Amino acid sequence: MSTQSDTRTDGAGPTRDELREQLWQAAIDCDETHAVALVRHAVGPGTSRQVRAAAERTLLELIAPVQERVGREWAANTITVAQEHAATAINERCVSAVADLVASALAAAEPLGRVTVACVDGEWHALPARLVTEVLRLRGWHVDYLGAQVPTEHLIAHLHQRPADAVLLSSSIPSHLPTAHTAISACQAAGVPVVVGGAAFGPRGRYAEQMQAAWAPDAVGAHTLLTRGLERPTADAARLPDLDLPHLNDQEYTLVRQSKRQLVKQTLTDIEDAYPPMRAYTAYQRERTAEDLDHIVTYLATAVYVDDAELFTNFITWTAGILQARGVPPQSLLPAVGSLRHQLKDFPRATHMLTAARGALTVPGPGQPA
Numbered sequence: 406m407s408t409q410s411d412t413r414t415d416g417a418g419p420t421r422d423e424l425r426e427q428l429w430q431a432a433i434d435c436d437e438t439h440a441v442a443l444v445r446h447a448v449g450p451g452t453s454r455q456v457r458a459a460a461e462r463t464l465l466e467l468i469a470p471v472q473e474r475v476g477r478e479w480a481a482n483t484i485t486v487a488q489e490h491a492a493t494a495i496n497e498r499c500v501s502a503v504a505d506l507v508a509s510a511l512a513a514a515e516p517l518g519r520v521t522v523a524c525v526d527g528e529w530h531a532l533p534a535r536l537v538t539e540v541l542r543l544r545g546w547h548v549d550y551l552g553a554q555v556p557t558e559h560l561i562a563h564l565h566q567r568p569a570d571a572v573l574l575s576s577s578i579p580s581h582l583p584t585a586h587t588a589i590s591a592c593q594a595a596g597v598p599v600v601v602g603g604a605a606f607g608p609r610g611r612y613a614e615q616m617q618a619a620w621a622p623d624a625v626g627a628h629t630l631l632t633r634g635l636e637r638p639t640a641d642a643a644r645l646p647d648l649d650l651p652h653l654n655d656q657e658y659t660l661v662r663q664s665k666r667q668l669v670k671q672t673l674t675d676i677e678d679a680y681p682p683m684r685a686y687t688a689y690q691r692e693r694t695a696e697d698l699d700h701i702v703t704y705l706a707t708a709v710y711v712d713d714a715e716l717f718t719n720f721i722t723w724t725a726g727i728l729q730a731r732g733v734p735p736q737s738l739l740p741a742v743g744s745l746r747h748q749l750k751d752f753p754r755a756t757h758m759l760t761a762a763r764g765a766l767t768v769p770g771p772g773q774p775a
């Protein structure tokens with residue numbers, strides 16, 4: 406597959422970069438008709454093989470980068486939440502248009518095997534899993550696509566009804582890692598190999614390895630793993646999380662998770678004392694602040710679960726970036742981090758993570774005195 410960004414898709418038409426820009430504009434302008442016309446043009450005519458190759462490029466080199474840009478522009482506060490939703494809906498429609506274009510080319514072929522693709526419970530980011538699904542179909546796999554937030558027990562019931570060579574689990578948000586771990590071991594206990602993917606699993610899938618799952622960076626990587634063949638787990642694959650993650654025996658994860666409500670409540674009180682203007686917050690502002698604190702404690706608990714301070718620091722610096730783009734200084738997070746550190750002083754791993762996050766927030770910006 407060509408990765409040249411300026412490759413022309415036909416003799417005289419727009420370059421791939423130009424097409425990407427046009428698809429971005431159509432998505433942001435809520436122009437679904439134009440967006441679909443663009444992807445149809447990108448796939449173009451040809452033999453069955455050429456159409457499949459062009460369809461894969463359209464999914465991975467046109468639609469996926471536009472969707473990633475949606476995320477970047479939302480984070481930078483240059484598009485609204487409504488535009489982000491509309492653009493995502495249009496990109497989903499574009500993926501369906503590509504699938505429709507190749508449907509007849511795929512119908513006749515004998516599948517390489519059967520796989521199930523699903524998002525872990527709680528995970529709303531279905532588009533990445535959908536992209537993986539369509540690429541695997543293009544490459545000859547029969548795929549049962551179960552979509553967003555699939556409860557683990559229903560995933561397992563599905564596997565009993567419709568046996569699969571593998572389950573492909575997708576997760577974009579690291580806070581779903583404990584749930585993903587449960588789903589991985591449940592699928593393996595049912596005798597089905599698991600391949601995971603998506604941003605939640607960290608750089609080069611570092612958390613997948615901890616959880617004894619195969620990992621691939623994308624659909625093409627998953628195809629390679631599936632083609633090589635995955636070992637079927639035996640019945641003794643059933644296990645409790647602490648077998649993979651022995652640090653869980655210190656109970657810090659369970660205790661932080663269980664006391665989340667109390668931690669959020671106390672942190673709200675503490676930051677109100679540290680920042681008196683908060684006392685004048687409306688009910689709506691207080692609710693949003695409580696929600697942000699809930700996310701902070703959830704990510705802290707997740708970092709404790711996988712025993713990785715970097716996961717929490719990344720989340721805090723990401724939150725700081727989101728706030729900064731909206732005119733709120735990143736240092737406004739410091740009182741919350743301080744309050745949690747005080748409340749969790751008897752938990753060494755959580756304390757270490759909060760200290761590291763505080764360090765990341767107090768790093769002077771470029772040109773600022775140290």
Ligand code: B12
Nearest residue numbers: 469476480528529530531532533573575601602603621627
């Ligand atoms: C669209 C979107 C949404 C939509 C999802 C709709 C849908 N139908 O998918 C909605 C509005 C629902 C949403 C909600 C939220 N979102 Co959102 N969302 C995005 C966005 C913009 C795009 C996701 C996407 O499709 N990416 C494009 C694909 C192509 O990239 P990808 O995910 O990396 O997938 C590729 C590979 O990772 C891999 N892959 C993926 N899965 C798998 C699985 C297997 C088995 C394999 C092998 C490979 C593989 O292949 C894919 C294709 O190449 C991202 C930003 C981004 N850059 O991704 C944010 C993003 C993921 N969201 C984010 C957040 C914070 C949220 C919310 C918490 C917001 C909120 N406060 O409510 C909620 C969480 C909801 C939940 N419980 O899951 C953050 C996460 C940050 C973090 N540190 O965790 C991001 C990164 C935005 C940002 N720029 O900061 N979101």
